[in-house]
Amino acid sequence: MKGFSVIGTSSTGKTTTIENIIKELVKRNYTVGTIKEIHFEEFKIDADGTNTSRHKEAGSSLVTARGHYETDIMYQHKLSVNEILKFYDHDYVVMEGVRDTSAPKIVTAHDIKGIEDRIDETTFAISGQISNSMTEYKGIPVINSITHVDKLVDLIEEKVFKLLPDMKDECCQKCGHTCRELSSLILGKKAKRSECLLDNQEVSLKINGKEIKMVPFVQQILQNTVEAVAKELDGYFENGDIEICIRR
Amino acid sequence: MKGFSVIGTSSTGKTTTIENIIKELVKRNYTVGTIKEIHFEEFKIDADGTNTSRHKEAGSSLVTARGHYETDIMYQHKLSVNEILKFYDHDYVVMEGVRDTSAPKIVTAHDIKGIEDRIDETTFAISGQISNSMTEYKGIPVINSITHVDKLVDLIEEKVFKLLPDMKDECCQKCGHTCRELSSLILGKKAKRSECLLDNQEVSLKINGKEIKMVPFVQQILQNTVEAVAKELDGYFENGDIEICIRR
CATH class of the missing domain: 3.40.50.300 (P-loop containing nucleotide triphosphate hydrolases)
Structure with a gap:
């Protein structure tokens, strides 16, 4: 967006x-x-x-x-x-x-x-x-x-680029800049929108609370798979964060 | 609520x-x-x-x-x-x-x-x-x-009890009743609010922090789908709780 x-x-x-x-x-x-x-x-x-x-x-x-x-x-x-x-x-x-x-x-x-x-x-x-x-x-x-x-x-x-997350200045700067600084750098072609680290898609999977490492390729498979089901449901939101919890 | x-x-x-x-x-x-x-x-x-x-x-x-x-x-x-x-x-x-x-x-x-x-x-x-x-x-x-x-x-x-999910009549009735029927039974003390099976959901899905209700059949599809990918991964174990987080 x-x-x-x-x-x-x-x-x-x-x-x-x-x-x-x-x-x-x-x-x-x-x-x-x-x-x-x-x-x-x-x-x-x-x-x-x-x-x-x-x-x-x-x-x-x-x-x-x-x-x-x-x-x-x-x-x-x-x-x-x-x-x-x-x-x-x-x-x-x-x-x-x-x-x-x-x-x-x-x-x-x-x-x-x-x-x-x-x-x-x-x-x-x-x-x-x-x-x-x-x-x-x-x-x-x-x-x-x-x-x-x-x-x-x-x-x-x-x-105009995809909205930055507008994190508070004191709590992110993972890319080395505040969101406002990064915005001006992108406008001036001195940075790319993809430099916002919060934005890099992240897929995490935990089993009984323990993180399972996945290479990006597998992350993508898991994401595609979940999206394929979730997008059919009422209330699904394109680009919304997804959280799934399965108690077994 | x-x-x-x-x-x-x-x-x-x-x-x-x-x-x-x-x-x-x-x-x-x-x-x-x-x-x-x-x-x-x-x-x-x-x-x-x-x-x-x-x-x-x-x-x-x-x-x-x-x-x-x-x-x-x-x-x-x-x-x-x-x-x-x-x-x-x-x-x-x-x-x-x-x-x-x-x-x-x-x-x-x-x-x-x-x-x-x-x-x-x-x-x-x-x-x-x-x-x-x-x-x-x-x-x-x-x-x-x-x-x-x-x-x-x-x-x-x-x-007054916790709101029922108000699923469409044709797509749930897992408790044996439509939501409206269950509501009247609860009011008449002929059923309990806990008889709504959707509420004891073992598979939960949130988009942007908001819960998406799923009938048991859809919960099962999502669970099978996730397990199909997850079980191939190192560190997976049978019967462990699964949590997935996809930031988009």
Whole structure:
């Protein structure tokens, strides 16, 4: 699952940029999911006085509204991006306003001042009104999402990679970098996505708690075999971690 | 995780009953989550024109609104009750208006006609206005949730059991009954919750930490498949517990 975030101050065209990108990605036959960061302090999706809101007020800590054509699962706290991503299984996840991610970013702005406030080493494109006055800024392509969405999505296809695990800086760095550093190195073609060591597929097998060593070839056979059965089951999730326990 | 559903025609006090029950359950230190079935055809949680609504219109098939104090995950289709329950990890799940479940039910009604339309073998209590005129109907306790919520929640504590897996009728019945039949037998003290054979699963499978239910037949297929590969490996031994972890 690949992912990127579109950031920029208010009214710089984040949602318009994302709309255009989603439409183009869907046109290219990708599946797309989105996450919108809402900075408005008073935000509530559910209106006061609805039955679901009354459940919440009475003390229900997780409320689901199950309609004919939608199902809304409403958590009453802010989930981490990683927790949210567990619900996704799309070709691309597009985030709006999400900054606490190592994923590549598009910055939207009216002018250079607006860019300067937001660009960092994970920025791979700039969009918004500023694209009417320049095509590049400090080596970063500036692209209008209305008139040149094809060019913008070409760049997304070229640059955006499979989401990094976004481990906390203090608890991984197995590859020698934080996730954010690795992200910028990948964008700059100074590292490969495969350098993330957590990502190398790992198949482990224990009998009575003891690890059985398997060469990669055998790991692959075991994985294929398990997947062949598991994928037929309700609730199976492409790319989800699999755990099996057989008590004999 | 225990669960029950409160059903009844419109305006018979389902939400009020649930509010009172939730408050009392929370007072008794239980964690509570809720699921509200919405029969209103046009229901949409998200207002037209919001940024998240624009994501959806552009083609995003899963949209999350991440606010400061809540996170709303909006699926654009109706999930099954089992799919929804995977998000829950509460002492009690209270469902409003959900009828496609084998879980025990409270029926709310104004009068006998209202009860007759809804009661079935999974009904363990009756509430709503009718509780002003009787205390029992065909052996089922009729309890006012405003004046006697303690009595109603005592009954919930006594009667409501761990949710049955709600397998499709055609694909399990290993205990000799459909889930709905077993539910009514448990309520009538003619069977025990432990008679559900799926619960004593010896083969367990988790995807991303979430348990996938398997009928015994499928458990056996998975076990045979895994054993077929594992037994060729150095260190394997007959009858040892097997654990497999596949990180993808």
